[in-house]
Amino acid sequence: MRIVDKKISELKVAIIGGGIGGAAAAVALRNEGIHAEVYEQAPVLAEVGAGIGLRSPTVQYFKDWGIYEQVAKKSCQSDYMEILAGNGEVKIKENWPALTDNPKERWARLIHRADLLDTFLSQIPSDSIHLNHRCKSISHHENYVEVHFENGHSIEADLVIGADGIRSLIRSKLISEDKPVYSGFHAYRTIVNKENAFNMASDANILQIYVDGQVQVYLMPLQDRKQVSVDVTAPSSDESWRPKVAKEEILNHLKCFDPKIQRIVENLNIEDFTCRPLYDIKPLERWSFGCVTLLGDAAHAMLHNVGQGANQAIQDGGALAVALRESNTVTEALQKYETRRKPITTKYQQLSRIFPSEEAETAFPEKEHFEKILN
Ligand SMILES: Cc1cc2nc3c(=O)[nH]c(=O)nc-3n(C[C@H](O)[C@H](O)[C@H](O)COP(=O)(O)OP(=O)(O)OC[C@H]3O[C@@H](n4cnc5c(N)ncnc54)[C@H](O)[C@@H]3O)c2cc1C
Secondary structure (H helix, E strand, O other): OEOOOOOHHHOOEEEEOOOHHHHHHHHHHHHOOOOEEEEOOOOOOOOOOOEEEEOHHHHHHHHHHOOHHHHHHHOEEEOEEEEEEOOOOEEEEEEOOOOOOOOOOOOEEEEEHHHHHHHHHOOOOHHHEEOOOOEEEEEEOOOOEEEEEOOOOEEEEOEEEEOOOOOOHHHHHHHOOOOOEEEEEEEEEEEEEOOOOOOOOOOOOOEEEEEEOOEEEEEEEEHHHOEEEEEEEEEOOOOOOOOOOOHHHHHHHOOOOOHHHHHHHHOOOHHHOEEEEEEEOOOOOOOEEOOEEEOOHHHHOOOHHHOOHHHHHHHHHHHHHHHHHHOOEHHHHHHHHHHHHHHHHHHHHHHHOOOOOOOOOOOOOHHHHHHHHHO
């Protein structure tokens, strides 16, 4: 499809998946005057309870899209991250790295995932979001793509963006049959009020990672909500997508941790936790096929250890919108998008498989690589 034949504002774009990546892409495209419809399988758009550390290149896009003030109101700035031994001994305290060419941007903004998704959704007209639309098949024609949904509805689009997560149907139908790879770890996540977390991490507004052997505990303060996001990552041989876990199993992993961390878990019910296996995918050779491309976890699912999955999904949307603005054809835009984004996300995928460990010498394994490129 040539954009020169069709004004960019006339392109019909369909985004499959209304998670953080799909919703961010819709906002980015609207900012370029491109209309996009979002098709989501779920009956409501909602995010699980957990925090995200928004990094400076991501926040730069929010400024470009005119939503920075809204995000700033729901998030708080953190200047440091700490890596600690399980017993609380601080091993590393480090400024967040500046991942833009502005060396002053050594911070992250900490936000609840639901607050971030709501901010994106507030920018998208409700009649452009189609819930209960589970994509079941996709057919590629010379100049357009047809998408079929389980509810019987079908659409045609000039560009389809597969933002349908780690188990992407769009990826498996058109791009790669590689399956997600189990890491051998589960993540148990919950949100607690900061007094129920004994003010851990909150007072200094620091993201803390406690590491003991193969077990990690992440404490992320969410100051604006007076809450703390708690994530226990621990080995498990259970690869099922919805594992059944008992609270005692989580507590067993925490025997060598600060007693306050044990008490946070003791005081909760297992129903208060979201228990998920951690999967990633191998870097793909390509993300696009004709007028179809991938974005976010569908393109480059990575382990959560480097805190970059959502950041990279958002930056994909921003980069894709810019590439469309700069190009004469959809094919040219998709080439630019992949060329700019794939080396970055591939590096993060690699780093997320080796970090963190008790031997880590930095809280930010990406720093050396990306700061070197920028300076
Ligand atoms: C414990 C944990 C902590 C994390 N912490 C961080 C962090 O601090 N920082 C960070 O940057 N990232 C973090 N991440 C990673 C981040 O959450 C993900 O990378 C990000 O949410 C991916 O967004 P996405 O939109 O690509 O995919 P998803 O959020 O998976 O969204 C995909 C959407 O597509 C829909 N869908 C799927 N199939 C279909 C279909 N066939 N038809 C229609 N719709 C469909 C789904 O229902 C879903 O709404 C963390 C992840 C975990 C597990």
